Amino acid sequence: MQWTSILAIYFLVWVMTAFVMLPFGVRTHDELGIEKIPGQADSAPANFRPGRLMLRATFIAAGLTALYLANYEYGWIGPDDLDLIGFASQD
Numbered sequence: 601m602q603w604t605s606i607l608a609i610y611f612l613v614w615v616m617t618a619f620v621m622l623p624f625g626v627r628t629h630d631e632l633g634i635e636k637i638p639g640q641a642d643s644a645p646a647n648f649r650p651g652r653l654m655l656r657a658t659f660i661a662a663g664l665t666a667l668y669l670a671n672y673e674y675g676w677i678g679p680d681d682l683d684l685i686g687f688a689s690q691d
Contacts, residue, residue: 606665613665621653621660626648628642628643628644629646
């Protein structure tokens with residue numbers, strides 16, 4: 601596999617990981633006991649830390665990409681293993 605393909609896969613996994621992780625660990629002003637600004641939404645986060653989110657997404661995406669590449673190289677799980685309804689066996 602070319603390094604540009606690996607980089608593209610890593611980027612896609614990183615973006616998906618970051619979006620999945622967005623709601624975890626974020627607290628609202630009410631949960632932290634902080635006064636809200638007038639006009640602020642009740643669900644607005646009070647402790648959003650984008651740097652920490654990006655760091656976590658970086659490590660998780662690196663691990664998931666490594667697992668994907670290992671599976672690509674060694675073929676642990678193939679398309680036939682994921683065929684749950686028997687579609688591939690119909691010729």
